Amino acid sequence: MIKITRPTLLLDETIARRNIKSMAAKARQHNVELIPHFKTHQSKRIGGWFREQGVSAITVSSVAMAGYFADDGWQKITIAFPLNILEIKKIAELAAKVELTVLITAPEQVRALQEHVEVFVKVLIEIDTGDHRSGLPANEPQQIRQLIDLLAGTQHRFKGFYSHFGHTYKAANGREVAAIYHAALQPLTDLRFGFADTHPEIHLGDTPSASLSKDFTGVTALHAGNFVFYDLTQVQIGSCREEDIAVALACPVVGKNSHRQELVIYGGGIHLSKESLPDRETGKHSYGKIVLLTGDHWSGALPGCYVRSLSQEHGIVQVTPDVLAQITPGDVIGILPVHACMTADTMAGYRNFKGEKLDHFNACRWPAG
Amino acid sequence: MIKITRPTLLLDETIARRNIKSMAAKARQHNVELIPHFKTHQSKRIGGWFREQGVSAITVSSVAMAGYFADDGWQKITIAFPLNILEIKKIAELAAKVELTVLITAPEQVRALQEHVEVFVKVLIEIDTGDHRSGLPANEPQQIRQLIDLLAGTQHRFKGFYSHFGHTYKAANGREVAAIYHAALQPLTDLRFGFADTHPEIHLGDTPSASLSKDFTGVTALHAGNFVFYDLTQVQIGSCREEDIAVALACPVVGKNSHRQELVIYGGGIHLSKESLPDRETGKHSYGKIVLLTGDHWSGALPGCYVRSLSQEHGIVQVTPDVLAQITPGDVIGILPVHACMTADTMAGYRNFKGEKLDHFNACRWPAG
Numbered sequence: 001m002i003k004i005t006r007p008t009l010l011l012d013e014t015i016a017r018r019n020i021k022s023m024a025a026k027a028r029q030h031n032v033e034l035i036p037h038f039k040t041h042q043s044k045r046i047g048g049w050f051r052e053q054g055v056s057a058i059t060v061s062s063v064a065m066a067g068y069f070a071d072d073g074w075q076k077i078t079i080a081f082p083l084n085i086l087e088i089k090k091i092a093e094l095a096a097k098v099e100l101t102v103l104i105t106a107p108e109q110v111r112a113l114q115e116h117v118e119v120f121v122k123v124l125i126e127i128d129t130g131d132h133r134s135g136l137p138a139n140e141p142q143q144i145r146q147l148i149d150l151l152a153g154t155q156h157r158f159k160g161f162y163s164h165f166g167h168t169y170k171a172a173n174g175r176e177v178a179a180i181y182h183a184a185l186q187p188l189t190d191l192r193f194g195f196a197d198t199h200p201e202i203h204l205g206d207t208p209s210a211s212l213s214k215d216f217t218g219v220t221a222l223h224a225g226n227f228v229f230y231d232l233t234q235v236q237i238g239s240c241r242e243e244d245i246a247v248a249l250a251c252p253v254v255g256k257n258s259h260r261q262e263l264v265i266y267g268g269g270i271h272l273s274k275e276s277l278p279d280r281e282t283g284k285h286s287y288g289k290i291v292l293l294t295g296d297h298w299s300g301a302l303p304g305c306y307v308r309s310l311s312q313e314h315g316i317v318q319v320t321p322d323v324l325a326q327i328t329p330g331d332v333i334g335i336l337p338v339h340a341c342m343t344a345d346t347m348a349g350y351r352n353f354k355g356e357k358l359d360h361f362n363a364c365r366w367p368a369g
Numbered sequence: 370m371i372k373i374t375r376p377t378l379l380l381d382e383t384i385a386r387r388n389i390k391s392m393a394a395k396a397r398q399h400n401v402e403l404i405p406h407f408k409t410h411q412s413k414r415i416g417g418w419f420r421e422q423g424v425s426a427i428t429v430s431s432v433a434m435a436g437y438f439a440d441d442g443w444q445k446i447t448i449a450f451p452l453n454i455l456e457i458k459k460i461a462e463l464a465a466k467v468e469l470t471v472l473i474t475a476p477e478q479v480r481a482l483q484e485h486v487e488v489f490v491k492v493l494i495e496i497d498t499g500d501h502r503s504g505l506p507a508n509e510p511q512q513i514r515q516l517i518d519l520l521a522g523t524q525h526r527f528k529g530f531y532s533h534f535g536h537t538y539k540a541a542n543g544r545e546v547a548a549i550y551h552a553a554l555q556p557l558t559d560l561r562f563g564f565a566d567t568h569p570e571i572h573l574g575d576t577p578s579a580s581l582s583k584d585f586t587g588v589t590a591l592h593a594g595n596f597v598f599y600d601l602t603q604v605q606i607g608s609c610r611e612e613d614i615a616v617a618l619a620c621p622v623v624g625k626n627s628h629r630q631e632l633v634i635y636g637g638g639i640h641l642s643k644e645s646l647p648d649r650e651t652g653k654h655s656y657g658k659i660v661l662l663t664g665d666h667w668s669g670a671l672p673g674c675y676v677r678s679l680s681q682e683h684g685i686v687q688v689t690p691d692v693l694a695q696i697t698p699g700d701v702i703g704i705l706p707v708h709a710c711m712t713a714d715t716m717a718g719y720r721n722f723k724g725e726k727l728d729h730f731n732a733c734r735w736p737a738g
Contacts, residue, residue, distance in 0.1 A: 005455040006433070039681060061682045062635075064375070081682060082623035084635050085699035086374040105624050108698045133683055134624050134633045166680070254451035255474050255503050264503045266431075266453050270714045274643040311535070312408060312710055313430045313450060314502055329477045330454035341681055345639045346715065 001295045002355040004332045007271040008250045009343065011350040011358060012297055015246035016041075016228055017049050023210065023227050024053035032216040035059050035078055037205070037225025040341045042361040043350065044072040046228065059223040063087045063094065068361045070098045077101070080162065080205060080223055082126065082134055083109040088116040095119040103162055105136050107150055114154040123151055124162040124203055127191065129184035131166035138187030141194055148198060160201030160220065161191055168208035174238040181209045189218050211239035229340035232289060233277055247350070248291055248298050248334035249343060251315060253327055261324050265333065268313040272335060273342035282306055282318075288335040290317060296353045298334045307335060370664045371724040373701045376640040377619045378712065380719040380727060381666055384615035385410075385597055386418050392579065392596050393422035399585040404428050404447055406574070406594025409710045411730040412719065413441040415597065428574075428592040432456045432463065437730045439467045446470070449531065449574060449592055451495065451503055452478040457485040464488040472531055474505050476519055483523040492520055493531040493572055496560065498553035500535035507556030510563055517567060529570030529589065530560055537577035543607040550578045558587050580608035598709035601658060602646055616719070617660055617667050617703035618712060620684060622696055630693050634702065637682040641704060642711035651675055651687075657704040659686060665722045667703045676704060 020036075027034035036050055039061040047058070047069060057076035060066045063084065066077045078101040083091070085108060094100055101122040104110060113121065125147055128135030136143050151158045165184045171177045188202050201220035204210070210224035211234070229247045230240040249272055255264030272288055279286035287307035291298040308318045317333070327333065337343040344350070350358040389405075396403035405419055408430040416427070416438060426445035429435045432453065435446045447470040452460070454477060463469055470491040473479060482490065494516055497504030505512050520527045534553045540546045557571050570589035573579070579593035580603070598616045599609040618641055624633030641657055648655035656676035660667040677687045686702070696702065706712040713719070719727040 084621050084623050086621045106698050252455045254453050329475050
């Protein structure tokens with residue numbers, strides 16, 4: 001049993017490796033490329049497990065994160081974030097080292113690439129297919145044509161369309177995910193035909209579609225990332241089972257309130273992040289479910305127990321009378337996260353059951369220039 | 370004008386110093402000790418500005434953070450977090466170096482102190498006066514007496530009661546804060562008389578009460594911390610004016626959606642944190658307000674503009690047609706945070722308008738043992 005004294009993000013390697021293997025196999029079976037998003041784990045060590053499954057191209061969410069993985073020998077990197085003109089010099093340096101793919105939506109971005117990035121990069125135009133976060137509307141072919149034409153006059157190459165079906169994360173079940181997936185894929189299929197002269201590729205970003213869809217016709221590549229760990233949000237959507245969650249935050253118990261059947265834990269918003277979801281089992285707003293640590297894994301989620309609230313370093317856990325009777329200050333409990341990407345990012349490091357530490361990129365916290 | 374290329378937490382030193390000076394003056398005027406909570410800024414450099422105002426005792430939220438400030442020469446430190454029995458050895462090491470005050474609510478904590486901490490520490494019993502986060506209920510004098518009696522048989526010393534009036538953060542205005550303050554202070558006053566034989570001190574934790582109350586009768590010390598930066602939550606409560614907010618997150622603009630009058634910014638949940646509030650001006654759920662950077666400060670919040678949603682690294686900013694027309698990808702805008710403590714923690718570093726970097730404690734992200 002590894003010794004826990006402070007909030008510690010436990011990683012079950014067996015589960016993470018199984019999730020990776022399963023998604024890699026699915027991609028092969030459907031003849032679609034897996035270009036996994038590394039913003040979830042942000043770890044060179046975990047990246048190696050993807051390599052073992054034949055993955056050679058990866059996705060990141062920032063220029064700095066691209067640099068982190070380039071240093072680890074990754075040669076094909078997609079920065080799946082709108083090109084940040086202010087970092088164009090760093091992008092140019094990176095393009096000289098690796099085979100870089102970037103996302104754009106505006107003429108200013110094409111001009112920055114043309115003026116400052118000598119080595120050619122591949123360019124995906126981001127399309128908004130209903131998520132309403134980022135991307136050009138799919139029904140504005142003139143704007144899209146303008147960007148493609150602008151790119152044609154540069155040293156860079158238009159590669160296709162990227163879309164993040166982020167609205168699948170709000171789906172209630174697999175059927176809703178399937179409906180969103182097909183509705184969002186349609187305009188991309190239309191673009192593929194409308195711009196057939198450019199032979200555009202189609203790149204998708206979300207984990208629910210990648211996990212649940214059984215038909216990737218017309219899709220070139222999947223950039224999903226969350227599936228490496230999964231989390232309670234994905235369980236609720238139906239993308240995975242609770243047993244597929246590969247990370248749990250170990251938290252010391254520091255107090256107990258018998259009146260309200262609550263535990264106070266050392267583990268707050270700076271550890272779990274403040275992501276929450278309306279939990280279906282309890283009907284309450286939850287920041288995580290509770291598990292018991294078993295030395296080399298953890299138990300199933302304890303029924304009726306959940307993280308009721310989080311402040312900076314405190315967590316308040318609602319428990320049942322049975323659980324309350326079992327636990328005292330000085331014990332350690334585990335929390336299954338609502339959103340594993342955010343929890344991994346705030347914790348910036350993992351520990352496996354052998355007690356080893358695994359790296360997590362953290363440089364973005366300290367602006368470089 | 371300092372060069373921004375990535376999300377950067379700007380700190381206006383003049384405002385932070387003014388906030389510190391003003392709270393220190395208020396405490397002196399009311400004859401109450403200011404033991405400021407350093408979990409908000411977590412910075413040695415900013416800690417120095419408190420020293421200049423005569424502050425000699427400080428508050429932190431973790432043992433590791435106590436170590437960080439002990440290394441900087443702070444000799445009187447309160448860890449305002451329920452004593453974590455699993456860190457008792459580190460607490461013992463710390464107690465040998467500085468004058469330590471700890472918080473307890475359970476007999477197990479007293480026993481851990483007795484067995485493992487040789488040097489005497491001062492002990493505050495945490496009382497729940499309505500916030501329902503942590504603390505013994507004020508109306509359970511038997512439990513409190515039991516702890517005091519247990520402590521009397523140890524090398525440690527019962528010092529008094531600590532209560533965090535966290536429910537003031539949900540107050541709609543200053544009048545509500547005053548009502549909560551007086552309602553929550555009453556049971557502490559009762560305890561002070563009930564346990565008069567022990568001459569208990571009364572310690573309070575929240576910023577709204579410290580900012581708004583004009584009567585600290587019976588109060589020994591204020592442990593507020595947020596006031597150094599303030600934020601939109603405190604503006605909405607009435608603890609400060611918008612002009613008192615000392616930090617803004619500078620974010621590159623990376624996209625623009627004219628249809629929905631939105632900007633896409635490089636600045637997400639890993640930068641601002643996912644704290645939100647229902648904004649009174651717009652009636653919408655907001656993750657921050659928008660300001661324009663002016664080189665040595667920032668503008669007032671732009672009316673009708675706010676951060677509508679955050680994902681891991683993206684922020685979506687709702688703007689007015691006027692603002693939309695002024696801003697293009699490659700520009701930088703500022704975000705006033707909803708909760709400055711959380712934003713400072715996720716960013717883990719500041720930059721002032723001279724371009725200097727200021728430290729922020731960050732070790733809690735990487736469990737030590």
